[in-house]
Amino acid sequence: MKKYTDQTRFLIAVDCIVFGFDGEHLKILLIKRGFEPEKDKWSLMGGFVRPEESLDGAANRVLTQLTGLEGVYLEQIQAYGDPLRDPIERTLSVTYFALIDIHKYETQISDQYHAEWFLLKDAPELIFDHGEMVEAAKKKIRYKAALHPILFELLPKKFTIPQLQNLYEDVYNTQIDNRNFIRKLTATKLLIKLAEKDKSGSKKGAFYFKLDKKKYKANFQAFLNFIPNPDKLISV
Amino acid sequence: MKKYTDQTRFLIAVDCIVFGFDGEHLKILLIKRGFEPEKDKWSLMGGFVRPEESLDGAANRVLTQLTGLEGVYLEQIQAYGDPLRDPIERTLSVTYFALIDIHKYETQISDQYHAEWFLLKDAPELIFDHGEMVEAAKKKIRYKAALHPILFELLPKKFTIPQLQNLYEDVYNTQIDNRNFIRKLTATKLLIKLAEKDKSGSKKGAFYFKLDKKKYKANFQAFLNFIPNPDKLISV
DNA sequence: TCAAAAGTGTTTTTTATACACCCATGT
């Protein structure tokens, strides 16, 4: 059958906002753009969608190219379609956020991108509308994590409660009462306590936990409430 | 500057899932597709994005073409990019959901589309992946409305509490205790009681209310909880 | 022995839920 006539076709890109957690702070992974325009400026990792791949496929490809990781938590955020967002040629961009265990990407697998982790507050200016995209991704992750246990994706398989609490405190820039936090965590029954301790953070050491993966998957959409007064902290 | 070379360009469409409420049930507005392929099959209202317009612009244009309405509540849902989703030619579709006061679109402004309102459970089979899009839109509206006061967009400026409760009960397919519902509503301080009554639904008549627009806008992102046990009713 | 971080319970407050009767009016 004939193609649709009299319609304009556009470039389609995916851009990934890659989050990691270093134990203290949430960070994002940025690259130096490798081609004109804006060559060597800081940018999100992205790429054009190829004829045979889906959007999710393109996002995964781009992420794997950068980090070497597969099976990463990746979620579509939204499409950006301003006609002038790319000065060279109209390009629609579909953004994804990725949550990775930062320790799996410490050895810079592909130096070709000159990737670097940045604290959110220290992130450099980005090309095009990438700054706006990062802001939207931050809002999305805060919103989603207030209700669903996605932040575990940022931690190693074994993690401690203090680590987890640091993560929540940093994401929401707030102090959480340790006893209430543990009570809420326990109520989810999502965690399994291990015998082993992490002694790196203190003399006493903190017990490791791991996720109960079955319950994690089964309860993923259940509403949680790790964050006190979430509506005061989250803007949509 | 030169265009990006060696990249494939694609068609981009927007598709709108238009919701309305007839006082009893949530409905969606569908049209008969006017061109090949799948001509005369039921479809979402959509259209190709034009060179000079943004995605939001395209969605608004498409919606205005169909309904004659402007300033409608419209929110991007997600991008669908399966390479084979349109059999003729690869087309990326960005979906939007629209919430309109159904009474503003009773006179079929544009008969050219053969638009009809359908109960969600009676909706016909749709072309391409539009059925999947409708399912995703239903989930989105349920999810969002459990936390934010968007359903008011489906009602006229003046509405009654029983109307509003019917709406919530239909959206969540549940029974809500009337006294608890009113208590939660009152707590939001979003409603202003009018002197006038709607006598169409009963002999006693039900007081009209209107939204306090300032508080509505200010509190739009605050988490509400009109729905008992939302996590049991909402699937993400 | 002491500094530093981990871990543990109880009380109070707030929020959600369950529940049943009277009211106003048109017919």
Next chain:
DNA sequence: ACATGGGTGTATAAAAAACACTTTTGA
């Protein structure tokens, strides 16, 4: 006068928040 849907209050249960001290152990 009665049938129909609208409107109201209270008691109980559950969840969230506030709050401070003891434990462990390496240096």
